[in-house]
Amino acid sequence: MTTWNLNGNQKHVLICNGSSCMRKGGEEVTQAIRSEIYNQNLDFVVHTTRTLCNGRCKDAPVVIVYPDGTWYGEVDKNSAKDIVGIDLEKGSKVAELVCYLSTEKGMELQNNRTIGKSKERLTQPAGKKV
Numbered sequence: 001m002t003t004w005n006l007n008g009n010q011k012h013v014l015i016c017n018g019s020s021c022m023r024k025g026g027e028e029v030t031q032a033i034r035s036e037i038y039n040q041n042l043d044f045v046v047h048t049t050r051t052l053c054n055g056r057c058k059d060a061p062v063v064i065v066y067p068d069g070t071w072y073g074e075v076d077k078n079s080a081k082d083i084v085g086i087d088l089e090k091g092s093k094v095a096e097l098v099c100y101l102s103t104e105k106g107m108e109l110q111n112n113r114t115i116g117k118s119k120e121r122l123t124q125p126a127g128k129k130v
């Protein structure tokens with residue numbers, strides 16, 4: 001187990017390593033992002049984390065960048081490098097890969113991606129405020 005000092009980090013990249021993403025190249029995407037971050041000398045400002053399923057398997061492989069809240073889908077090892085160069089380094093989006101953007105209205109689907117199942121409840125759980 002490792003405890004990283006994250007002081008000064010500016011971006012956090014969540015790389016899905018769930019089963020659907022791994023079947024579609026998630027390991028190659030993980031390695032490509034991490035080596036490009038290293039090559040671009042961004043490893044002191046960008047932290048990466050492998051995750052389990054993020055619930056958007058239709059978009060696999062999925063990569064999420066925070067604090068912006070940008071969800072990328074159908075990432076491959078080449079477009080993974082674009083995410084590093086365009087998003088992490090320059091602060092822009094790789095527009096064609098975006099699944100969801102965080103906006104002031106909440107997350108918004110982009111690029112005609114599959115909407116997916118809606119979360120439904122008849123009542124809010126006690127004590128939960130939305």
Ligand code: FES
Pocket residue numbers: 016017018019020021022052053054055056057058060061062
């Ligand atoms: S396995 Fe990656 S979103 Fe489901």
